[in-house]
Amino acid sequence: MVNPFEILDGLSASSPRRQNLIPQLQQNFGWIDEFLGAGALQRCFDTDDPITILNNLLKSYFAPVFVYGTLLSGESNSYYLKNATFVAEDALNGGTLYNCGAYPMLLRGQGIVYGQVYQVPLFDMPALDALEDHPNHYCRQISALESGASAWVYFGREEYVTPSQLIVSGRWRDRGVE
Numbered sequence: 565m566v567n568p569f570e571i572l573d574g575l576s577a578s579s580p581r582r583q584n585l586i587p588q589l590q591q592n593f594g595w596i597d598e599f600l601g602a603g604a605l606q607r608c609f610d611t612d613d614p615i616t617i618l619n620n621l622l623k624s625y626f627a628p629v630f631v632y633g634t635l636l637s638g639e640s641n642s643y644y645l646k647n648a649t650f651v652a653e654d655a656l657n658g659g660t661l662y663n664c665g666a667y668p669m670l671l672r673g674q675g676i677v678y679g680q681v682y683q684v685p686l687f688d689m690p691a692l693d694a695l696e697d698h699p700n701h702y703c704r705q706i707s708a709l710e711s712g713a714s715a716w717v718y719f720g721r722e723e724y725v726t727p728s729q730l731i732v733s734g735r736w737r738d739r740g741v742e
Contacts, residue, residue, distance in 0.1 A: 625686045628715035630656060630707070632679030633668035633736040635692075640666075644691055648682040655679070655710040655734070656717060662725040663739045669702075669720030669729075677734040681715050692718075 628651065634641040637650070660673025670677055684692065696702040702718040709715055731739055 626683040627686060627689060628713065629682050629684045629692065630654060630679050630709060630715040630717045631682060632656070632661065632670055632677050632717075634666075635695075636680055636736060639736070641695060644688070644695060645682050645684065647688055648684040651681040651683055651713075652711065653678070654681045654713065654715075656707060657710055659734070661731040661734050661736065662720070662729040663731050663736075664720075664724060664729060668731065668736045668739070669725050670717065671720055671722060671725065675732075675734050676710070679736075681709065681711075681713065 626649070629648070631645070633639065635645060636642060637645075656670070656677045656679070658672060658674070659677040660671050660675050661677045662669045662671065692698075693704065696704070696718045698704045698718065701724065702720050704716050704718050706714050707717045
């Protein structure tokens, strides 16, 4: 992943490179528009200071993310959420959870899957996408949760699970107990 501060290194408001800033950010961080809507990058340019712009863009905006497995607090990948803020325990209706060994996989289904919601800084979303191999192994989609809130959820692909791996309780921490 490109470090956004490398893009801005040595770039002042009067620099000719300033005019290339928006296209460079869109090229390297186009995923941000997914969270904020089309034109979000341009709306953030209320100042001529590119560092302030980037800080506002990447650190002031958060995406709600529902986690249900190794990203749960205390689990093996929870450190990916070190900059995130815990919001609440929640659940996803219409899901089925599978144990794929070292990690779970959530598919659309008839059950309830339990997890946690975090507000994740946009700057950290590429790391989560890489961990989940989005959009190949998992696909990130906005879904409604039991609480009524909406959050990004990483859904797996059916070809990676077998019915014998089903976690009936819908709780990753119950794997191997059932």
